[in-house]
Amino acid sequence: MQGLMQQPPLLISTILRHAARHHAAGEIVSKTTEGAIHRTTYAALESRARRLTRVLARLGIGEQDRVGTLAWNGYRHLEVYYAAPGMGAICHTINPRLHPDDIAFIITHAGDAVLFADTSFTALLETIAPRLKDCVRAIVLMTESANMPALALPSGMALHCYDDLMDAADDDFTWPSFEETTASALCYTSGTTGRPKGVLYSHRSTVLHAYAISMPDVLCLRATDRILPVVPMFHVNAWGIPYGAALAGTSLVLPGRHLDGASLHALLNAERVNFTCGVPTVWMVLLAHLRATGGRLDTLRRIMTGGSACPPLLIEAFGAEHGVAVEHGWGMTELSPVGTYNTPKPVHADLGTAERDHLMLKQGRVLAGIDMKIVDGDGRELPWDGAAFGDLKVCGPWVCSAYYGDAPGSALDTDGWFATGDVATIDPDGLMEITDRSKDVIKSGGEWISSITLENIALSHPDVAEAAVIAAHHPKWDERPVLIVVAREGRTIDPEDLLRVYAGKVAKWWLPDAVVVVPELPHTATGKLQKTALRARYRDHLGAGG
Numbered sequence: 249m250q251g252l253m254q255q256p257p258l259l260i261s262t263i264l265r266h267a268a269r270h271h272a273a274g275e276i277v278s279k280t281t282e283g284a285i286h287r288t289t290y291a292a293l294e295s296r297a298r299r300l301t302r303v304l305a306r307l308g309i310g311e312q313d314r315v316g317t318l319a320w321n322g323y324r325h326l327e328v329y330y331a332a333p334g335m336g337a338i339c340h341t342i343n344p345r346l347h348p349d350d351i352a353f354i355i356t357h358a359g360d361a362v363l364f365a366d367t368s369f370t371a372l373l374e375t376i377a378p379r380l381k382d383c384v385r386a387i388v389l390m391t392e393s394a395n396m397p398a399l400a401l402p403s404g405m406a407l408h409c410y411d412d413l414m415d416a417a418d419d420d421f422t423w424p425s426f427e428e429t430t431a432s433a434l435c436y437t438s439g440t441t442g443r444p445k446g447v448l449y450s451h452r453s454t455v456l457h458a459y460a461i462s463m464p465d466v467l468c469l470r471a472t473d474r475i476l477p478v479v480p481m482f483h484v485n486a487w488g489i490p491y492g493a494a495l496a497g498t499s500l501v502l503p504g505r506h507l508d509g510a511s512l513h514a515l516l517n518a519e520r521v522n523f524t525c526g527v528p529t530v531w532m533v534l535l536a537h538l539r540a541t542g543g544r545l546d547t548l549r550r551i552m553t554g555g556s557a558c559p560p561l562l563i564e565a566f567g568a569e570h571g572v573a574v575e576h577g578w579g580m581t582e583l584s585p586v587g588t589y590n591t592p593k594p595v596h597a598d599l600g601t602a603e604r605d606h607l608m609l610k611q612g613r614v615l616a617g618i619d620m621k622i623v624d625g626d627g628r629e630l631p632w633d634g635a636a637f638g639d640l641k642v643c644g645p646w647v648c649s650a651y652y653g654d655a656p657g658s659a660l661d662t663d664g665w666f667a668t669g670d671v672a673t674i675d676p677d678g679l680m681e682i683t684d685r686s687k688d689v690i691k692s693g694g695e696w697i698s699s700i701t702l703e704n705i706a707l708s709h710p711d712v713a714e715a716a717v718i719a720a721h722h723p724k725w726d727e728r729p730v731l732i733v734v735a736r737e738g739r740t741i742d743p744e745d746l747l748r749v750y751a752g753k754v755a756k757w758w759l760p761d762a763v764v765v766v767p768e769l770p771h772t773a774t775g776k777l778q779k780t781a782l783r784a785r786y787r788d789h790l791g792a793g794g
């Protein structure tokens with residue numbers, strides 16, 4: 249027997265319509281590329297998104313066509329976010345920080361028909377345009393006509409001004425209904441571990457993810473909140489915040505390209521932001537700015553950090569110096585992206601501050617809707633004892649099943665699980681902790697050593713600004729850890745003194761075999777340590793070869 253309930257499809261346009269009808273005055277504040285503050289509301293966003301569907305149709309965009317964006321967090325980008333999927337097309341966000349070759353590869357692989365770009369990226373567009381002429385028909389610069397730059401484009405590729413197109417269009421459009429499994433957005437992994445691969449989200453996966461991240465023990469989004477996503481909208485849909493915020497009626501503050509410590513600090517205070525989200529590097533920069541200037545955070549209460557491991561200093565310093573809670577989440581492009589979030593359970597109620605801070609470094613509990621497990625090299629499930637670590641696998645309605653262009657299901661194992669490429673422990677309370685990427689874990693004499701654990705301990709030394717641990721070849725043990733560090737400004741690192749920081753914290757056989765001090769470490773386009781480059785350079789540092 250079938251249940252007798254309504255079955256409207258879960259569509260992205262329903263999120264926007266809800267926000268416009270029930271949170272009409274919810275604010276969307278943007279710092280534009282030019283530096284001005286622009287204000288709008290959810291009601292205006294919905295009408296402007298309808299207007300934009302008319303523009304898209306005029307540009308020849310039809311169902312399932314890919315609409316590329318090269319843009320910072322701002323209201324025009326948000327309009328594309330809703331207009332393209334709302335009309336049945338696909339919003340393809342592109343990371344402008346990637347190498348131009350990768351960007352050109354991604355755009356042609358996706359087959360983007362039109363590109364919407366911020367004026368910050370005109371030089372990049374001129375560089376790659378000749379390679380895009382087989383797919384991209386038009387470039388729309390997201391600005392007003394007074395700020396339109398001249399752009400040399402190949403013949404056949406039109407150049408438009410966003411505001412001019414919008415001014416010439418009307419908003420006479422009704423959001424259509426279609427199957428909720430229709431593709432809505434496309435995002436390529438940043439390629440930390442290889443060539444970028446496309447993850448193709450659906451309306452259903454996006455709406456379910458938006459509900460899940462809004463829950464109290466996750467982002468806990470409320471209509472009275474004001475959230476500033478520092479995480480770019482070109483990086484996994486800004487962690488789903490543009491959708492979750494609209495669902496909850498939360499006001500959005502979008503920082504544009506102004507991501508330095510001083511700009512963020514000013515915007516957080518001026519716009520009375522109480523919650524902000526981004527990668528640890530951003531928070532380290534903000535902290536350094538606050539410490540240097542004696543600046544205060546007037547309204548901020550919570551910071552969500554994710555994308556790479558949370559340095560212990562972040563939780564301690566923001567808590568002690570500003571009364572701001574740092575919350576830790578984990579996810580990946582293939583998971584829409586949020587998979588786990590760290591908020592306490594009743595069993596953690598009696599813990600002291602130090603114990604709780606330590607626990608908060610874990611990546612957290614799985615979101616309702618996702619399941620996870622850890623397995624050994626033979627695929628056998630490992631116990632949830634907080635000690636055994638193995639490959640982390642996940643499944644659920646917002647986990648990808650195949651990469652763009654591949655056969656459905658091809659990214660899954662025979663039981664339908666997706667291997668994350670992360671290595672983790674899970675404790676008896678269900679808190680997952682990443683101990684490594686499977687490619688980064690150090691396999692010493694058949695036993696595994698966590699590079700992240702060794703990095704975090706190195707970072708607790710007062711002379712160390714940044715640390716990376718990689719596996720170097722070793723004739724006897726196969727692989728051994730090598731620690732590569734950058735000194736804090738004005739400090740010098742003494743390798744022997746640094747190694748003493750490990751005493752009593754890890755087993756003796758985990759100790760790095762060598763310490764290398766370097767002026768800087770290589771990073772990827774999303775600010776993560778580029779361990780592939782470090783491995784290439786230091787693989788034979790212990791003189792082993794092979």
Ligand code: ADP
Binds near residue numbers: 439557580581685776
């Ligand atoms: P890429 O795979 O190209 O780096 P993603 O942004 O999808 O791009 O990165 C996902 C990966 O980032 C995860 O698989 C994990 O290794 C890492 N990651 C994300 N969040 C955290 C976190 N809180 N702690 C440690 N690692 C994290």
